[in-house]
Amino acid sequence: MPTDTRPQTGQEALELLKEGNARYVDSLTNPDPCMQRRPELISNQDPLAIILGCSDARVPVEIVFDQGLGDLFVIRVAGNVVAPSQIGSVEFAAEKFGTKLVVVLGHSHCGAVTACVEALINPEQNYSPNLQSIVDRIRPSVYNLHELATANGQDVDADELLDRSISANVRMSVSQLKHGSRALEDLTNSGQLLVVGAEYDLETGKVLFLES
């Protein structure tokens, strides 16, 4: 949404959502092939991929991958971190629907990873316990890179540290999903589930899949 048309109050935002839903309901009878699938999806789903992405408003996964209703099983959490509920969600989709692919999707300019980098550079940074729990899950990815960057006593290049931390954080989430439970380990070891990492570039719109 362009900045000059953004709602100024919660009530205005609520109205926009209500209007949007009214358009959605109207569109249910239009010939859009995506919408034609809706009835068959009421009782079943067969997503082609599971995506663990960041909550960031600029990275809506269905739009980024040009997929429609029922195509993606999406888990979004700030910093695309892995906690038990994310592992459980992946297990659910992989076992119930037989989905064969998991993509951990990080992105450039990630606010959650930035918060973690800032907390390391500036230790007196204070976050709420809830946000801190997310930062703590990202921290191991950033910590080693930060230690390496500061080892020679020079100033840390925060932008470079952020970029490298975003990749490291994606790789860590991939590893944590692969080994997060016996069920997921069995599926990945037997070749029934592929878990890959990727990064979305806000500037270009391109998704770069990371080498495993």
Ligand SMILES: [Zn+2]
């Ligand atoms: Zn993010």
